[in-house]
Amino acid sequence: MEEAVMLAGKAIGAGLAMIGALGGGVGIGLAVGGAVQAMARNPDFSSTIQTNMILGVAFAEAVAIYALVVSLIILFVL
Amino acid sequence: MTFNWSGKRRWVALLLLIAGFVVMLTVPPVIPVIQLPGEVWPNGWMTNTLAASIIVWILLILLAFYTRGAMPKGSNEVPRGGFYNLFEMAFEGLYGFVRNITGERYLRYIFSFFMTIFLIVLLSNWIELIPGVDSVGFLHARAQSDPATGAVEVEEGFELNTVLPGVYALDPDCPWLSPEETAVMTVEARIAREQQNCATGTTRVIEGPEALVAGAEHELEPAADSESAEAGVEAAATEAAVAHEGAVTGDTEGAVEEGGRIDEAVEPDPEAAETGEPQEERLEAVHAPTGDPRVPWHIIPFLRAPSTDLNMTAALALIAVVMTQVLGFRALGIGYLTKFFNFRTLLTSPLGGIDVAVGLLELIGEFARILSFAFRLLGNIFAGSILLFVMSFLIPFLPWPFFILEFFVGIIQALVFALLTAIFMNLATASHHAEDEHGHAEEIPVEASAVGEMTPAHP
Numbered sequence: 001m002e003e004a005v006m007l008a009g010k011a012i013g014a015g016l017a018m019i020g021a022l023g024g025g026v027g028i029g030l031a032v033g034g035a036v037q038a039m040a041r042n043p044d045f046s047s048t049i050q051t052n053m054i055l056g057v058a059f060a061e062a063v064a065i066y067a068l069v070v071s072l073i074i075l076f077v078l
Numbered sequence: 079m080t081f082n083w084s085g086k087r088r089w090v091a092l093l094l095l096i097a098g099f100v101v102m103l104t105v106p107p108v109i110p111v112i113q114l115p116g117e118v119w120p121n122g123w124m125t126n127t128l129a130a131s132i133i134v135w136i137l138l139i140l141l142a143f144y145t146r147g148a149m150p151k152g153s154n155e156v157p158r159g160g161f162y163n164l165f166e167m168a169f170e171g172l173y174g175f176v177r178n179i180t181g182e183r184y185l186r187y188i189f190s191f192f193m194t195i196f197l198i199v200l201l202s203n204w205i206e207l208i209p210g211v212d213s214v215g216f217l218h219a220r221a222q223s224d225p226a227t228g229a230v231e232v233e234e235g236f237e238l239n240t241v242l243p244g245v246y247a248l249d250p251d252c253p254w255l256s257p258e259e260t261a262v263m264t265v266e267a268r269i270a271r272e273q274q275n276c277a278t279g280t281t282r283v284i285e286g287p288e289a290l291v292a293g294a295e296h297e298l299e300p301a302a303d304s305e306s307a308e309a310g311v312e313a314a315a316t317e318a319a320v321a322h323e324g325a326v327t328g329d330t331e332g333a334v335e336e337g338g339r340i341d342e343a344v345e346p347d348p349e350a351a352e353t354g355e356p357q358e359e360r361l362e363a364v365h366a367p368t369g370d371p372r373v374p375w376h377i378i379p380f381l382r383a384p385s386t387d388l389n390m391t392a393a394l395a396l397i398a399v400v401m402t403q404v405l406g407f408r409a410l411g412i413g414y415l416t417k418f419f420n421f422r423t424l425l426t427s428p429l430g431g432i433d434v435a436v437g438l439l440e441l442i443g444e445f446a447r448i449l450s451f452a453f454r455l456l457g458n459i460f461a462g463s464i465l466l467f468v469m470s471f472l473i474p475f476l477p478w479p480f481f482i483l484e485f486f487v488g489i490i491q492a493l494v495f496a497l498l499t500a501i502f503m504n505l506a507t508a509s510h511h512a513e514d515e516h517g518h519a520e521e522i523p524v525e526a527s528a529v530g531e532m533t534p535a536h537p
Binding site: 047048051054055058061062065066068069072073075076077 | 112113175178179450453454456457458460461490493497498501
């Protein structure tokens, strides 16, 4: 019984932790959307824009990855 | 090498596909025990992520020798085709890519780190795509010793199927049942398990193979009694794992005599396991021979992608961040420290206090970069490898789209890690004297350079 409650708590906690991925998703969407618009307007600078886009996406993704790591730690380490 | 492969590769692919189906049907996948730290091999110190990273190093060294040998010596020599051309193309592309970011001055320093990190991370990520990584490994009796009481507590696991002599697979139809659970099992459940060819815990004892019987008279190692119970139990568990490892036959004979003890007389008796001498009884359960229904088995994979181990990613992140500081000191001298401890404008400017705070935030940011580097790579690749084997478990025949996904995730994460290193190194070389004139423009130097490049085209 105790273990079952603990497992349920872990599952709920891991699920709640992944709410943090929401922000990362929105951020990546905005970044890539803006970058694609910029590239469509000015294709000559695609490579520069792409570099900056990958950088921004990596930063935005990092937050979501923190949420993922917290969730993985809750599930498999705790 | 002269064999003409054209038109025959498709048949090889078809054969591999059919072989995949056959393997899937004969050895159905079992969802593995997921563990964040690298699993330790039965030899006690080697983790499977370390083993995989040794393979990565060997591959990189071979790559270095190969490209060195294949490089055209004179300007007249026509370059060798094939893989060398591919590598040269990628190398030149990345070289131009980094030059766009950093400029010429510290290009060699930055690019050497960029390319090294890129190749290491790329191979570390792609290792998870090889079939058998994460799924083929040592058999291990899944037991956990309680540090307080020394009692061994067996956890969940699966019974074994013999695929080939000496090769075993976990049986997904037969999750392991503890003696306590079998004691209260209903007749219907027992019959159902019997029909699945699973042990029911009380009706039969599967005897070990011939090789194990030889060690039957051998008494239990006295280590378990004399030393602290916990250490003995751990040693026993690893010995048992070595003894029953099918693939490595060389180790088997030596280890069997120590670990493989058969207790034929003892029927799996739940009461005895619970009350009478619990420690002794359960120790024997851990020592039980292959196929014993009383022992839950799981797999310690031989190899696991090195990027799924925090040790590897944190080490790379530390190297990247520390060498960034080294380059900063090399480029700016001791003045590099004013980036973090910026007291110059404290008395002259009304906003000097903000500059101090910004400098301290930069210092914190440097440490945050270590964490962010390490966890970004770990999280992506660990989640990817979990995705791969969970998908193989859920959709038996169609995990391949996820392999393609992970192929690209591997490239992108390697590129992101290396690119961020290059960008941070470029940041560290940026002079701060410009800061007084242009405010904080060079905090994002890539953007600044992008603006600089864009202005000519601007109307």
